[in-house]
Amino acid sequence: MRVGWFDHENRELEEFETFEEPLNEENCEGLDFDVISVFASSEVTDKVLQEIRPEVVVTRSTGFDHIDLNKAEELGIEVYNVPHYGSNTVAEHAFALLLSLSKKIPRAEEKTHSEFSHEGLEGFELKGKKIGIIGTGEIGQKAVKMAKGFEMEVIAYDPYEKKGLEEELGFMYVKIEDLIEKSDIISLHCPLTNENLHLLSEEEFDMMEETVVINTARGGLINPEALLTALKNDSVSYAGLDVLEMEDEMRNLGNISDKEEFCSGEYQANCELIEREDVIVTPHSAFNTKEAKERIFETSIRNIEERPEENRVV
Incomplete structure (x- = not known):
């Protein structure tokens, strides 16, 4: 069996x-x-x-929007993913972004280099806030549990509601329109599909009022131009983003601070988001813990060698 392993990093695979x-x-x-x-x-x-016409495609990720599943099915190619490697890791990152925004950690850290003062660093508590979780899969469920630990009120939307989960975890399913209108904080934990591209765009942001938006799922779930407008008119007060639309193209630019084209044309919205004080952007690194990467590797090897049905996408 000939295996091609792409995006290889620091591990011997003879x-x-x-x-x-x-x-x-x-x-x-x-x-x-x-x-x-x-x-x-x-x-x-x-x-x-x-x-290539492979028999199998194994993605070392939970998401699979980077694979043409329709063509794979047409050609009889099996596709496998890693569904459970990082539910804790990614949910933790979502709350790391949220806490960094609520306590203004980046600004506070920067400020201490010039003066030891809390002036201009007033934040907000999570306790008592209403958080809307979009997507109640493995990661979304972990996010619900963490939110409950902060004594937050939790509502959620998922097109495929899981029976008994509300009572088990202590939240309430609502319509997505109600979630968008009523949440103080919205955290995205759903896959990107053709149906939910730009799930949050002009219409949705117009329904918000000083909402905090967290996205550790996929960049395409948010229209970046619409998010910028919402930040400027205070429909959104803060945004914590681990993913951006066109992030793969951005990665290929290398040092984006040295490239004039990054802050013009198709990348302009992302450039402006990165530069804003009310936005924290991390480089799609929510998955990047030692423990999660080991689970990714082990599951991927199993997918290659055993092709377990529970990890099969197509």
């Missing part, structure tokens, strides 16, 4: 052919593998699948 770069249409020509293992930064398009 039995596989490894590539440091992600897989995409520019480097797929002539490749011949039974299995390809990729990360979320790869772009496994219909062209890539038709060129």
Whole structure:
């Protein structure tokens, strides 16, 4: 069995052919593998699948929006993901962003380099705030539990409500419109699909009033231009983002501070978001803990060798 392992990092894998770069249409020509293992930064398009024609695609992530599932199914290619590697890790990161915003940690840390004063650092408590969780899968459920630990009121939306979960975890399912209107804080924990692209856009932000928005899921769930407008008119008071639309293209730019094109054209909204004091952006690093990465590796190897049905997407 020939395995191509893309986005390779610092681990000896003598039995596989490894590539440091992600897989995409520019480097797929002539490749011949039974299995390809990729990360979320790869772009496994219909062209890539038709060129390589693997038996199996294993993504080392929970999300799979970087893989053309329709083409995979058409070609009879099995697709596997890692569904449970980082529910704690990602939910923790969501609350790290939220706490950093609520206590103004970045500004406070920077301020101590010039003066030891709390002037201008007034924050807000989480206790008693209403948090709306969008998506009640593994990560969303962890976020609910953490929110309850902070004595927050929790409401949630999921198009596929899980029977008995409300009573078990102590929250209430509501319509998405009600969640958007009533939440002090909104945290996204859902996959990106064709149906929920720009789930939060102009119409949704107009329904908010000084809301805090947290996104550790996928950048495409939020329209960045609409978020900027909402921040400027105070519909949104703060945003904590671990993901951005077009983040893969941004990664390829290298040092974005030295590139004029980053702050113009298609990247302009992202540039402005990064520069704002009421926004914290991290580089899609919510997953990046020692424990989570080990679970990703172990599950990916199992997906390659055993192809367990519970991890199969297509």
